[in-house]
Amino acid sequence: MSRQIVLDTETTGLSAETGDRIIELGCVELLDRKLTGRHLHLYFNPGRDSHEDALRIHGISNEFLRDKPRFETCTQEILDFLRGAELLIHNASFDVGFLNKELALAGIAPLVNHVDAITDTLAMAKELFPGKRNSLDALCDRLEVDNSGRTLHGALLDAELLADVYLQMTRGQENLLNMEESAAESDGPVRAIVDLRQFDLPVLRASEQECVAHETVLAELDKSSDGKTLWRKLPEMS
Incomplete structure (x- = not known):
């Protein structure tokens, strides 16, 4: 069973290395490409104020975060x-x-040590839609994912939207998964069987010009193979 977690964060600014911190984490779960309804949504007290530019993006006030837990107290749950x-x-x-900066501050190994893989959906989108805008909003518009409720960035809402976007970008994988499931449930390979007797198939015979061209090719093959052209040995088809 394939388990995937769609994850998003909101932060106090753009640089973890200069002290910015995570203030919100949103995650939704997919099992075999289906939303399970399980999610994780947490707010954190970052111990510092958000930059004005960040506030304009996520709208999470410093006052709202004052009584929220510190990230390091939630690492085990996460x-x-x-x-x-x-x-x-x-x-x-x-x-x-x-996330790695927060884990390091809590004395915990980097994220890659705890998960199976990390897939960047932005890199996927750039491969699918080269030269186009591939922000989450742009992808929602392109793939007809309803994001009308997204006036501000929010980690859980963005994770839910990204899950829908990812499923739209990888629809071919769903078809492949369904074929694999059908094969696993059957006693043998899955084959599409069509009874051609139900069709009145026309017989298209070669024209005189095509017959001459074919004979020319056969003559060249006879010459290069010392008369061993296999086509000459086939029974004449009526």
């Missing part, structure tokens, strides 16, 4: 939810960089 799954993250280097 890792228990993520452990062993493939993570799907849009612009993964940004979120993973922040």
